[in-house]
Amino acid sequence: MNRDSESPSAVTRAGMFANAARWATALGLNLVGNLAQWFGALARVPRAQTPPVSERAIITVFVVFAAGAASMVLLDRAATDWARHLPRGFEAAFEQITNAGESGWLLIPFGIVVLCLAAIASSDLMRLTQGVLAALAARFGFLFLAIGAPGLFTTIIKRLIGRARPYVDLEGSPFTYMPFAWRSEYASLPSGHATTAGAAAFAIGAIWPRSRPVMWLYALIIMFSRVVVMAHHPSDVIAGAAVGAVGAAWVRRLFAARRLAFSPHDLAVYPGPSLRRIADAVRNALWGRARRKPLTAPD
Numbered sequence: 127m128n129r130d131s132e133s134p135s136a137v138t139r140a141g142m143f144a145n146a147a148r149w150a151t152a153l154g155l156n157l158v159g160n161l162a163q164w165f166g167a168l169a170r171v172p173r174a175q176t177p178p179v180s181e182r183a184i185i186t187v188f189v190v191f192a193a194g195a196a197s198m199v200l201l202d203r204a205a206t207d208w209a210r211h212l213p214r215g216f217e218a219a220f221e222q223i224t225n226a227g228e229s230g231w232l233l234i235p236f237g238i239v240v241l242c243l244a245a246i247a248s249s250d251l252m253r254l255t256q257g258v259l260a261a262l263a264a265r266f267g268f269l270f271l272a273i274g275a276p277g278l279f280t281t282i283i284k285r286l287i288g289r290a291r292p293y294v295d296l297e298g299s300p301f302t303y304m305p306f307a308w309r310s311e312y313a314s315l316p317s318g319h320a321t322t323a324g325a326a327a328f329a330i331g332a333i334w335p336r337s338r339p340v341m342w343l344y345a346l347i348i349m350f351s352r353v354v355v356m357a358h359h360p361s362d363v364i365a366g367a368a369v370g371a372v373g374a375a376w377v378r379r380l381f382a383a384r385r386l387a388f389s390p391h392d393l394a395v396y397p398g399p400s401l402r403r404i405a406d407a408v409r410n411a412l413w414g415r416a417r418r419k420p421l422t423a424p425d
Contacts, residue, residue, distance in 0.1 A: 153245045160244035164263060172383035174390035187372060194364035202300035202359040206292040209356045220354040227319030227348035229277045232326055236270040246411040258399045258407035264387040265333055265398065268377065272329035273322060276373025280321040280366060289315035292356045300359050317358040317366035323348040324370030332378055332388070333395055 209217075240263060247259045290302035291314040304312045323345035331338035349363035358366075382388035388395055399407070 156248065157241060157245040160247050160263075161241075164244070164267060167384060167386065168380065170384065173385055174383055176379050176382050176390050176393065183375075187368065190364060190368045194361045194368070197361040197364060198300055198359070202292075202361055203298050205353055205360050206298035206300075206356065209292070209354055210298070212354065217354060220351040224319060224348065224351035224355055224357070226344075227323050227351070229273065229318070229322045232273050232322065233270060233277075236266050236273070239266045240270055246408070248411065251411055254403070255407040255410045258403050259411060261387075261396070261399055262404065264381065265395075268381050268387050269329050269333065272332075272374040272377040273325045273370075275377055276321050276325045276370045277318060279373060280316055280318050280369055284313040284315060284318065285309075287315050288312040289362070292359055300361070314358055315362045315365060316369050317349070317352050317362040319352050320345070320349045320358070320363040320366030321370040321373075324367030325374040326370070327367075328371040328374040329377070332374070333398075335395075 243259055243263045243266070247256070247263065249256065251259075285308045286306055288303050288305040288307045290304065290312050292298060292300075294311050295302045327338070327341035327345040331341050345367060349367055352358040352363050353360055378388055378393060382390045382393050
């Protein structure tokens with residue numbers, strides 16, 4: 127018997143697949159459009175002047191780097207000798223702890239949040255929903271760049287400097303270098319884990335000021351763990367934390383000058399939306415039937 131039409135179930139499945147394909151295409155186009163617009167907002171001419179760097183901040187940075195230089199002469203060799211004779215169980219515990227300083231633990235979730243926001247944000251949504259999503263995008267975009275940019279800088283510069291890790295030199299000399307080696311065992315200065323920890327402590331503390339004591343305690347633990355497992359000298363972690371914090375501070379000024387997440391007048395974070403408004407905005411963005419368009423960059 128000839129069939130002049132497809133079965134109802136086949137038609138239903140075809141329709142579902144077509145709708146899913148249209149939905150995925152719309153989200154993809156929305157994601158690309160919003161990311162381009164948000165990165166364009168960072169590249170545009172600053173809209174405001176940020177306050178000059180304070181003398182206190184300059185002195186603090188100078189003191190930290192001076193402490194790192196002094197550590198290279200006075201402390202590094204002794205720290206390596208101390209770490210080499212630690213009980214195996216103590217070292218094994220810190221080998222697990224030190225993994226918390228890997229940048230992926232922070233960059234991956236922050237990046238996923240930014241991508242999700244870019245996919246669902248639309249100028250056809252209610253104005254309040256647009257504002258909530260824009261505020262979230264600015265905050266999580268800042269966190270991603272404030273942690274990722276110093277980390278990328280450290281990844282490159284440490285391989286150009288070529289300082290040997292503590293386990294390379296059997297005598298524990300802190301002055302063994304092989305510049306431009308581009309090898310992991312000669313990539314000790316500055317510490318990448320410490321850079322991530324310092325940047326995260328500054329950036330997350332800038333968004334949520336009450337978290338600063340906890341975040342800097344986290345940074346100190348990561349710095350200490352890198353010395354315990356003999357991956358770095360004390361001067362490496364001091365320099366790494368300083369690079370991370372300074373890099374995150376520079377990214378905050380970049381955002382503040384464009385009125386993104388931070389006030390250009392005092393660099394304080396703008397008030398954020400409540401959890402209830404965030405939940406409402408996400409629900410409206412996901413289930414609204416409005417046609418998706420790129421979200422206008424927030425003021």
